[in-house]
Amino acid sequence: MLLFKKVDQLQAYLSKQRAKGLQIGYTPTMGALHQGHASLVEKAKAENDISVCSIFVNPTQFNDPADLEKYPRTEAQDIDLLTQLGNDVLFYPSAEEVYPKDIVIPTFDFGPIDKVMEGFYRPGHFDGVVEVVYRLLDITKPDRLYMGQKDFQQFTLIYHMIKQMNSKTELVVCPIIREEDGLALSSRNVRLTAGNRANAPIISKTLSSLNDWLQKDTVRTVKEKAIALLSEVPDFKPEYLDIVDGYTLQPISDFEESPYIVACAAIWTGDIRLIDNIILKKLE
Ligand code: PAF
Numbered sequence: 001m002l003l004f005k006k007v008d009q010l011q012a013y014l015s016k017q018r019a020k021g022l023q024i025g026y027t028p029t030m031g032a033l034h035q036g037h038a039s040l041v042e043k044a045k046a047e048n049d050i051s052v053c054s055i056f057v058n059p060t061q062f063n064d065p066a067d068l069e070k071y072p073r074t075e076a077q078d079i080d081l082l083t084q085l086g087n088d089v090l091f092y093p094s095a096e097e098v099y100p101k102d103i104v105i106p107t108f109d110f111g112p113i114d115k116v117m118e119g120f121y122r123p124g125h126f127d128g129v130v131e132v133v134y135r136l137l138d139i140t141k142p143d144r145l146y147m148g149q150k151d152f153q154q155f156t157l158i159y160h161m162i163k164q165m166n167s168k169t170e171l172v173v174c175p176i177i178r179e180e181d182g183l184a185l186s187s188r189n190v191r192l193t194a195g196n197r198a199n200a201p202i203i204s205k206t207l208s209s210l211n212d213w214l215q216k217d218t219v220r221t222v223k224e225k226a227i228a229l230l231s232e233v234p235d236f237k238p239e240y241l242d243i244v245d246g247y248t249l250q251p252i253s254d255f256e257e258s259p260y261i262v263a264c265a266a267i268w269t270g271d272i273r274l275i276d277n278i279i280l281k282k283l284e
Helices: 006-018 035-045 067-070 075-084 123-139 150-165 189-190 194-199 202-216 219-231
Strands: 001-005 024-029 050-055 089-091 145-146 170-174 236-245 260-269 273-282
Touching: 001 006, 006 024, 006 050, 006 089, 006 123, 024 035, 024 123, 035 050, 035 145, 035 170, 050 075, 050 123, 089 194, 123 150, 145 150, 150 170, 150 260, 189 273, 202 219, 202 236, 202 260, 202 273, 219 236, 219 260
Parallel strands: 001 089, 024 050, 024 145, 050 089, 145 170
Antiparallel strands: 236 260, 260 273
16 A cells, blocks of 8 residues: 655656546545445445545544544554555645645535534534545545445535535445444444443434334424433433434424435433434435
């Protein structure tokens, strides 16, 4: 695997590959890689000539400085995993490379999409995500960008950003990878206490029950029931569980209201915040 730390060196390499007609698949990450990331890199590798992965813990997207400080950093393990996966290029830049002094990042208009859920509870978070993904895309100019469904609102915003940029990059969204007991893989899972780890799968179990419940009850009743159930779990503090239109991310009040419905949740388990989601309906 080739490792680049400098933007100009990575760009020189990628331009040569593009000139040969090779296609580039790109997976941005913040490291602490797990099988969820591996699934993105594997798909990027399978669908392109060159798989590029970046590791950059982006300070501008952490609305909580303590979360940034505690964010797991596992450089040697990450490099091992990427090597095993046959990833071709690792971009491992410093903050100075990603954000040089003269950098100008355009602003994008997402309407109400970035005001709800993560956007509401983590003020400034999406400004940082959009800023870094814009910059990383500008550096790598990939044919395809690989992101996970686990960050549902994140990939929705990036989809709109790419559209507004008139970019030719295709966004490929990959399914959530879960532990056997249903817990969605996340770099933050390693920080769960044993007790909180044992209870964490209740989040995905609750989300999986929603479709059944929605056959019998209104969206509002189902949402209240789910939040009440999650609130009873020791050490759990649900921040939100919203049942939303999958395109606009606005809450729905009737299950027949939209052809694309998703339930998204953020739950504090002790001092770790876990997010998860489930697509409840998607009519093609
Ligand atoms: O999902 C993540 O890991 C990050 O938000 C991303 C997309 C790598 C941007 O820093």
